[in-house]
Amino acid sequence: MKSQISQLSAYQPGLSSEALKKKYHIEGQLYKHASNENVYGPSPKVKEAINQAADELYLYPEPNAPELQEVISEHYNIQKNQILFGSGLDEMILIISRTLLANDEKVITSEGTFGQYKHNAIVENANFVEVPLKEGAFDLDGIAAAIDDETELVWICNPNNPTGTYHNHKAIEAFLQKVPSNVTVILDEAYAEYVTADDYPDTLALLQTYSNIAMLRTFSKAYALAGLRIGYLIGQPELVEKLNILRPPFNVTRVSEQAAIAALKDQAHLEKAVKINHDEREKFKNLNSTLKIYPSQTNFVFIETEQSQALNDTLLKNGIIARAMPNGVRVTLGFPEQNEVIRNVLENF
Numbered sequence: 001m002k003s004q005i006s007q008l009s010a011y012q013p014g015l016s017s018e019a020l021k022k023k024y025h026i027e028g029q030l031y032k033h034a035s036n037e038n039v040y041g042p043s044p045k046v047k048e049a050i051n052q053a054a055d056e057l058y059l060y061p062e063p064n065a066p067e068l069q070e071v072i073s074e075h076y077n078i079q080k081n082q083i084l085f086g087s088g089l090d091e092m093i094l095i096i097s098r099t100l101l102a103n104d105e106k107v108i109t110s111e112g113t114f115g116q117y118k119h120n121a122i123v124e125n126a127n128f129v130e131v132p133l134k135e136g137a138f139d140l141d142g143i144a145a146a147i148d149d150e151t152e153l154v155w156i157c158n159p160n161n162p163t164g165t166y167h168n169h170k171a172i173e174a175f176l177q178k179v180p181s182n183v184t185v186i187l188d189e190a191y192a193e194y195v196t197a198d199d200y201p202d203t204l205a206l207l208q209t210y211s212n213i214a215m216l217r218t219f220s221k222a223y224a225l226a227g228l229r230i231g232y233l234i235g236q237p238e239l240v241e242k243l244n245i246l247r248p249p250f251n252v253t254r255v256s257e258q259a260a261i262a263a264l265k266d267q268a269h270l271e272k273a274v275k276i277n278h279d280e281r282e283k284f285k286n287l288n289s290t291l292k293i294y295p296s297q298t299n300f301v302f303i304e305t306e307q308s309q310a311l312n313d314t315l316l317k318n319g320i321i322a323r324a325m326p327n328g329v330r331v332t333l334g335f336p337e338q339n340e341v342i343r344n345v346l347e348n349f
């Protein structure tokens with residue numbers, strides 16, 4: 001067995017509502033605000049698409065979801081051979097790591113970001129380097145300075161999970177100018193659809209100048225299909241071709257492919273969810289609280305506090321399941337009523 005596996009543990013999901021109610025003796029209903037799911041749900045067209053796809057369940061899926069590939073290539077005006085699908089971005093991060101990382105090659109990202117970059121780097125026996133966050137955001141200068149001859153891969157999570165902060169087009173482009181062209185930069189944009197800032201990077205435009213980058217998107221967050229597991233990479237055909245060698249042949253189901261097509265085609269539904277989320281997010285600005293809440297471009301907010309466990313427990317007693325981290329609490333935005341409960345807790349904590 002790979003000896004590095006012993007340093008790792010399996011993903012720990014939070015306790016279920018039922019288990020939490022018992023443990024904390026909670027009577028009322030608990031609301032899940034721990035995994036950045038979109039409580040408003042997917043387009044109603046998705047259900048119809050799933051019903052139709054159910055007629056062909058006995059057939060293996062076509063490799064790399066060709067119908068969805070077509071729809072996405074039209075949506076972004078890119079070539080089909082620039083797109084690769086994963087069973088969620090979790091699998092895409094695994095495929096990228098498995099393909100690109102050889103023993104002791106260096107992978108750089110930030111501290112306080114999505115955990116799967118590190119998990120997969122350790123599996124591949126790579127040299128994983130974390131640069132501290134700066135004001136809750138990726139320190140792009142620090143990361144650029146950490147790049148050396150051994151560096152193979154850089155992960156930029158934009159906006160960042162769990163802090164919700166983002167870097168704009170200028171900042172990302174200035175960073176890319178400093179990265180040698182033999183280093184691959186993956187921009188994980190899992191929350192891009194939720195961004196309302198108008199200076200958010202146009203990563204597809206950057207892709208035309210910087211051939212060493214790729215962009216990740218998922219149907220799990222704003223499109224509200226987390227339960228179906230589908231995400232994708234857009235990059236240069238050469239990179240896609242290499243990654244495709246390690247993509248498990250039938251990793252995306254027929255049902256997921258058709259559901260994603262229906263979700264993508266219903267942009268009006270997406271826009272509604274994004275608008276509600278934006279309006280709810282605004283209400284977390286200027287709270288009457290001394291807690292530090294980072295400005296968010298996502299469907300969650302991060303509250304920095306040394307008393308993260310205490311804040312998490314207080315939220316829980318008020319019916320809100322959040323996610324405690326060592327230096328703060330991440331809480332997903334949900335329906336207005338629950339968001340109001342969250343704000344009251346923060347103002348009184």
Ligand SMILES: *Cc1c(COP(=O)(O)O)cnc(C)c1O
Binds near residue numbers: 088090160190219230
């Ligand atoms: C949720 C998330 C993912 C994984 O999403 P999938 O459901 O596996 O598509 C990847 N990156 C970030 C930053 C995320 O927050």
